[in-house]
Amino acid sequence: MIFLNKHRKHKSKKPNLKKILTDNHTRKWYYDACALEGEKVYDEMYTNTKFKIYPLVSHLSFGEAYGNVLDKGKKQISDFNRLISTVKEHCGLKVVGNDGIKSIYNKIQEINSRLSLTDSIHLATAIKNKCEIFKTRDGDLTNLSYVCKNKFAKFAKSKGCTNFNIQKV
Amino acid sequence: MITKKSISKLNINELKGINDSYIKRYAKKLSKTSFKANNYRSKKISPILDIEIAVQNCKRVGLFKK
Numbered sequence: 001m002i003f004l005n006k007h008r009k010h011k012s013k014k015p016n017l018k019k020i021l022t023d024n025h026t027r028k029w030y031y032d033a034c035a036l037e038g039e040k041v042y043d044e045m046y047t048n049t050k051f052k053i054y055p056l057v058s059h060l061s062f063g064e065a066y067g068n069v070l071d072k073g074k075k076q077i078s079d080f081n082r083l084i085s086t087v088k089e090h091c092g093l094k095v096v097g098n099d100g101i102k103s104i105y106n107k108i109q110e111i112n113s114r115l116s117l118t119d120s121i122h123l124a125t126a127i128k129n130k131c132e133i134f135k136t137r138d139g140d141l142t143n144l145s146y147v148c149k150n151k152f153a154k155f156a157k158s159k160g161c162t163n164f165n166i167q168k169v
Numbered sequence: 170m171i172t173k174k175s176i177s178k179l180n181i182n183e184l185k186g187i188n189d190s191y192i193k194r195y196a197k198k199l200s201k202t203s204f205k206a207n208n209y210r211s212k213k214i215s216p217i218l219d220i221e222i223a224v225q226n227c228k229r230v231g232l233f234k235k
Contacts, residue, residue: 039233042224046217069232076230083223090216137234 028056028094030126032119033064034137038169041135042083045091053132054092058125060118062095101128104159111151116140127156127164134166142168 029048035041036057045055062084069080087093101124108120108127115123119141126134136142144152149166156164227233 034234037232037234039224039228042220046220072230072232076227076232079223079226079230080232083220083227086219086223090220 027051027053028129028131029053029133029135030056030058030122030129030131031061032122032134032136032138032141033061033068035135035169036061036065037068038137041169042087042091045087045093049091054094055087056094056096056126056129056131058096058098058122060098060121060125064118096125096129098125101125104128107155108152111155112144112148114140123152127159127161130159130161132161132163132165134164135169136166137169141166 031041048054066080069076084093098121101121104124104127105120108115108123119138122136123134123141134141144166152166153164
């Protein structure tokens with residue numbers, strides 16, 4: 001009996017999304033407002049859940065994306081709401097606040113003063129929440145020089161994010 | 170993106186459970202049977218298809234940038 005129990009195959013458990021939303025040690029990818037307006041992102045989010053990588057969105061990026069949709073019409077608003085709720089249900093999308101990033105924000109501005117206020121806030125929020133990848137479509141961030149990206153990666157590493165990288169969607 | 174190939178990989182019961190004309194058309198082709206709308210509303214939808222449909226709906230109303 002003991003022998004049988006030892007060699008019994010363990011069934012693969014489904015990831016507990018409620019637990020993930022409260023856990024700070026999971027792998028996370030940050031999506032800014034521009035990234036949320038691309039259709040490829042959502043497939044990626046679902047695929048990543050198989051590798052235990054979960055999408056993270058801040059209040060600012062979600063608010064920006066929602067604000068852009070508001071101008072378009074009622075149908076667009078309901079479709080966007082449905083999309084976000086579906087992604088939250090199946091991919092464990094987490095929405096975090098933008099508070100407590102002042103020191104990180106100042107350091108980012110020190111590294112690159114040309115970055116806009118919102119871009120710096122997005123970056124600071126991603127670093128604060130220890131995200132691995134920063135996904136964006138914004139040219140200001142994707143076209144940063146190699147030296148600058150390297151400086152951001154080093155700074156992120158000092159804050160506890162390993163392999164921090166800015167990637168184009 | 171929903172393609173013929175990705176739809177054909179799915180279970181026919183999953184396809185029937187979706188209230189989307191585009192998918193219904195392919196489901197009909199695959200099963201070669203006609204089915205009523207009320208019968209497949211209660212069926213379970215797979216997560217990837219649920220996301221795909223939401224994305225397709227957003228694309229149709231012009232939410233996404235190219």
